Amino acid sequence: MRNLRISWLWLTTSFRAAPLLMTISAVLVAARAITAPAQTYGLSLLIEGLASDKSSTIALGIGIIVGGLAVAFVADVIGWPLQDTAQERMAGRVHADLLDVTTGIPGLTHHERPDVADRLELVRERAWRMGVGAEVLLWAFATVANTVTVLGLLGSVNPLLLLLPLLGATRIWSAYVSSTRQHKAWEDSMPQERLVDRLIEVAKDARTGLELRVFGLGQVLLDRIFSLQTDRYRRRVEAARWGGKVDGSVRLAFGLAYAGAIVWVIARARNGQQTAGDVVLVLLLAPQVDQMTGGIARNVYWIGEVVRSFSRYDWLREYAKDNAWQTSVEPAPARITSGIELRNVGFSYPGTDSAVLSDVNLVLPAGSAVALVGENGAGKTTLVKLLARMYDPTTGRVLVDGVDLATISPDAWRSQLSAGFQDFVKFELTAREVVGIGDVERESDEAAVRAAISRGDAASVVAGLPRGLDTQLGKKFTDGVELSGGQWQRLALARAFMRERPLLLLLDEPTAALDPEAEHRLYEQYAAAARIAAAETGGVTVLVSHRFSTVRMADLIVVMHNGRVEDVGTHEDLLAAHGRYAELFNLQARAYR
Structure with a gap:
């Protein structure tokens, strides 16, 4: 049930972001995917017609080859821009949805629990993989179309040849177990990754620079970061190496089996049991079958990554729903x-x-x-x-x-409510916005903003800014102005005064x-x-x-x-x-x- 819900979430999120673009793209990628095996079939017909001197067969072969070229041209020219646009819209939709869900959780529990924090970090860090979900979905459509076409052509030569793609399916298994192992290594190293990110922030933050230098903590931080990074990479590299060994062994076995199949078809052709066109078809389909199984293997990896990302997203949505205090519906008193x-x-x-x-x-x-x-x-x-x-x-x-x-x-x-805290937030906005967001409904009311600034004893702070209330605050911006701790606090206090009758x-x-x-x-x-x-x-x-x-x-x-x-x-x-x-x-x- 949950897997169906996750798959539906992936599908609906992709098409909800750009329904028309995704529909057109799906048709184009499916058409593009069958052109290579179709042209291979056309070439086998051409050779068959030349060998038997059949004009109709030659014409059909040429028509299929030319038609395949035309479809490929149209799909490439139109398809790629559409796919890029659909992917961008999908990424934007995902990030907007994530922000909406996380900010909609009314409590602070998810900030306090390490297990929840780890999962939230994974959701945020892998959100871009949901963003490429539209592209991966189109890949899946293309792979299905390509697989059906290749299987049909192989079966037309001899049904026994259908065993080859089944053997190639072991690559799908190897890709799955490899991606699962690598995913486990990523999850196990998330606590170290969060700590590394925090230590890097401490190392580069100007507010901590004084103590770092006074106590000589620079090398201590570097050693700690290096140790954590080494442990993270060791786990992930070990998982990648193991996956590489498994995939290499499977590909070798598949290559040997396909070589034997080609020899078998050639032997049958010499005995008159297969045509020259059949031999050409099997020879040319060999690399396509390898590409097909490799494509499925890659899709399995990426589909697995996208499904896991949507699984975390689904967990976040369910967590938000369970912690939404849905029974809290009574209005607040007027007094x-x-x-x-x-x-x-x-x-x-x-x-x-x-x-x-x-x-x-x-x-x-x-x-x-x-x-x-x-x-x-x-x-x-x-x-x-x-x-x-x-x-x-x-x-x-x-x-x-x-x-x-x-x-x-x-x-x-x-x-x-209104509030002022010791650990206030330094919103790097304009001075007007820093104060005004204390009452969003009156944020654009300059009289209210200036009254709050006066009550918060912050008039001297605003007077010293080069552009007054329109000054951009924060040194991260080219024209941004950095304030002292006391100046930031006065603006935070003014913000608390925006709501006059809390x-x-x-x-x-x-x-x-x-x-x-x-x-x-x-x-x-x-x-x-x-x-x-x-x-x-x-x-x-x-x-x-x-x-x-x-x-x-x-x-x-x-x-x-x-x-x-x-x-x-x-x-x-x-x-x-x-x-x-x-x-x-x-x-x-x-x-x-």
Whole structure:
């Protein structure tokens, strides 16, 4: 059933990309494939007619030869441009479909699990093989047409000669086992390949260049890359050598068998059991049979590669379907009236058994500003991800005004969020786009973009750009401008201000690259925005920060420790309790004094 689904996916993707071009190309390649054996048959008729002095046979032979030349000419002149265009459209369709499927997965599980990451890497790396699927499909049509024609001609001489293509079919078997072994070597070496790619990125990234040179890590990286590459190539070369030995042995056996068949036909011709035309036909078909079986063998390899690529694509589609949260169809609320509640929430990242959050019970009142504090690894960022519904809790529920967040459409929920993160993305777009994509619907609204830039304290960054908002950012571009870490962060903060009335504003240490004074100004801006959102939509602001001078302005402070909520209260309440918060606050205060 799955094989039929994969084959149908391949066929429909090929023809959906360029239906008319693929139909015409299929007809042309099939016609082109039968011209060589047809012309061979025409030549045998010509010789037969000359030997027996039959004008009709001579004319038929010449007609078949000339007709074959005409078909080949038309197919070559028209066919190749059509096939190239169809292949380009197929490649474009495949890459667009892959992007659509992967970006449509609402959660982050596929980024966290190594086994899923390996398969996704294979899908991406071998996507070009799906892109040539249209060409391989046309090859398959041509091979079928050629095979049927050659078998018919051999059978017309003597049915026993049909055993030769069957013997040649062993080349198909050798190609299959060889490609299977090479594919296994590729899959087994994928972890090393991913690590090599990552190490190469580290070696050439300007952000890591300083530490690499200070600690003298250049040679260490090179040695590690060389070791991994050597292991990868060893596995793949061994598989290729084994396949070469098998294919060479099979071809030798087939050649000897065909030589014996030619001698047998010549002997029969001398005894008057076969005609001169039959001898010529078998002699000329010999290389064509070898080419036919070789073509089938090559097609088996490439068909196998394309089928495996579409198999991974099919797996990705099924994975996306299974992880699409299809039951989450409820609309997001227009406002929050009571608050967001985490009830008995526990969470473990996919592929691990250790709990990051355990038995978390917490209420974030509507209209409140809530600060999450605690040591690194306490579970603060994980809690933020659950609120944004990047994951669903392993146990327990997240409720929004009593409605389970798992029932709300993730896209609808996220359209009501805004966020600023420590690990922000450096979108190498124009400055206008870098900020504007914080609210795609208002991206072209310059007044909204400039207002967000002002609230994000990024006006000085834009003022220093040579073309203002229209400046291309990123040094990868000829006219691109590179920014400092702090400048990138200010633009990321401005992006978070594009949505003016979010139901949930998530701030996970978004000012880590800024000085305390700049951070304080920005949080005052966030506080003002939060108060407006709270009054109009009951919006909740969640702040993660290690600077206690900032978190003290929150309405509610949540102290986390080892994945649990240890204490909840205002700044004054928590100081008076003399617990972990007071200890951490006084420790930081002493450091400032």
